[in-house]
Amino acid sequence: MTTHHPDLSTLMSYSAGSLPDAIATVVAAHLSVCSHCRQQVQEAEQVGISLLEELVPATMSDHAKDDILALLDETEQVPIISREEQYVPNDADIPAPFRPLLGYYLDELHWRYMAPGLKQFVLPASGSNLRLLKIAPGTCMPSHGHTGSELTMVLRGSYSDELGRFCAGDVADLDPDVQHQPVADTGEHCICLIATDAPLRFNGLVPRLLQPFFQL
Amino acid sequence: MDSENSHSDTPDKLKQSLVDLGRYRDKQTFAILYDFFAPRLKRHLMTKGAHGEMAEELVQETMLSVWRHCKSYDPRKSTASTWIFRIARNLWIDRLRKEKADLMTPLDNYPESHFEPAMAEFDSEKIKSALKSLPQQQAQLVYKVYYEGKSHREISEDMDMPLGSVKSGLRLAFNKLRSQAGELK
Ligand SMILES: [Zn+2]
Numbered sequence: 001m002t003t004h005h006p007d008l009s010t011l012m013s014y015s016a017g018s019l020p021d022a023i024a025t026v027v028a029a030h031l032s033v034c035s036h037c038r039q040q041v042q043e044a045e046q047v048g049i050s051l052l053e054e055l056v057p058a059t060m061s062d063h064a065k066d067d068i069l070a071l072l073d074e075t076e077q078v079p080i081i082s083r084e085e086q087y088v089p090n091d092a093d094i095p096a097p098f099r100p101l102l103g104y105y106l107d108e109l110h111w112r113y114m115a116p117g118l119k120q121f122v123l124p125a126s127g128s129n130l131r132l133l134k135i136a137p138g139t140c141m142p143s144h145g146h147t148g149s150e151l152t153m154v155l156r157g158s159y160s161d162e163l164g165r166f167c168a169g170d171v172a173d174l175d176p177d178v179q180h181q182p183v184a185d186t187g188e189h190c191i192c193l194i195a196t197d198a199p200l201r202f203n204g205l206v207p208r209l210l211q212p213f214f215q216l
Numbered sequence: 217m218d219s220e221n222s223h224s225d226t227p228d229k230l231k232q233s234l235v236d237l238g239r240y241r242d243k244q245t246f247a248i249l250y251d252f253f254a255p256r257l258k259r260h261l262m263t264k265g266a267h268g269e270m271a272e273e274l275v276q277e278t279m280l281s282v283w284r285h286c287k288s289y290d291p292r293k294s295t296a297s298t299w300i301f302r303i304a305r306n307l308w309i310d311r312l313r314k315e316k317a318d319l320m321t322p323l324d325n326y327p328e329s330h331f332e333p334a335m336a337e338f339d340s341e342k343i344k345s346a347l348k349s350l351p352q353q354q355a356q357l358v359y360k361v362y363y364e365g366k367s368h369r370e371i372s373e374d375m376d377m378p379l380g381s382v383k384s385g386l387r388l389a390f391n392k393l394r395s396q397a398g399e400l401k
Pocket of ligand 1: 002004005006030034035036037038
């Protein structure tokens with residue numbers, strides 16, 4: 001049961017395909033565990049698509065229709081193979097959308113040391129806009145704000161801040177003017193997935209790595 | 217809307233055509249769907265920033281996908297428009313990723329199978345008239361998300377508005393659209 005969901009505006013943009021890639025992936029990860037938000041996205045999609053029916057049609061080139069009709073005979077009709085039909089181990093803890101890239105288990109990722117009590121895994125080729133953070137129990141993060149859109153999903157354990165307690169499956173979709181100070185709850189490591197749409201800034205390795213969380 | 221071919225344009229007719237296409241694999245049925253959707257998809261992709269030639273290429277790819285996968289279309293899950301625009305959205309995102317040589321390509325952000333069947337359909341006529349009654353700024357926000365494909369950050373820059381106001385404006389707009397469209401057919 002999740003209690004913290006992405007903002008409605010985020011789900012709207014997701015349904016329209018208008019979110020930055022990294023942020024859309026975190027939404028997809030949350031949708032894979034939250035039927036409430038799946039419903040919201042479906043509604044947002046219907047609203048959006050009714051609007052698209054209003055579009056003034058554009059003119060296609062003269063030959064376009066003949067071209068495609070000529071291709072039909074040599075194009076097989078095939079069913080879409082749904083991902084759920086593929087074998088997935090029961091104890092997989094990497095969210096479904098990431099499995100083609102990362103496999104099934106968080107513990108098998110190559111975590112890198114960042115700071116005491118803090119390890120991270122930056123997703124390959126995400127322009128460092130998508131990372132996993134592993135926070136030791138009881139670790140207190142510095143108070144910080146956010147520069148742009150940022151979406152965090154808890155995958156394991158939990159943390160608490162001014163807004164409440166965030167457990168596995170929960171998403172923090174913060175307005176940029178919110179200041180907060182997350183503290184990992186005691187008991188087990190807290191693993192979070194964090195997406196930003198901040199532009200890349202190469203001002204030294206350590207500040208760049210820490211930027212999303214500490215805003216150095 | 218009183219012309220002859222408006223009969224093939226209603227959401228229910230389009231839905232039936234798509235179901236028939238899966239069953240009978242008939243080129244004339246395909247042509248009906250093509251005539252309705254291709255020019256709208258092209259406009260949609262151009263509004264999102266595809267230039268004319270690329271937009272047309274993506275339209276062809278989308279419509280070929282429709283032909284290839286129409287057996288998987290489930291009329292209980294979505295309208296024909298939803299299903300077809302969704303294919304176009306995914307192809308467009310794939311194309312953007314390829315241009316950026318982005319290795320996130322194997323990530324599937326929009327998995328079809330996660331969507332549940334059987335939600336009540338909104339009345340799209342009501343949604344369209346609800347959009348017209350929105351305050352201008354909210355209508356503009358909705359336009360930028362759905363038609364132009366802009367991110368919240370881009371909208372905040374375009375409209376010179378704080379990011380938080382972009383988000384709250386969108387929430388307000390969506391709740392109004394939804395409540396007015398919620399009265400079922
Ligand atoms: Zn949710």
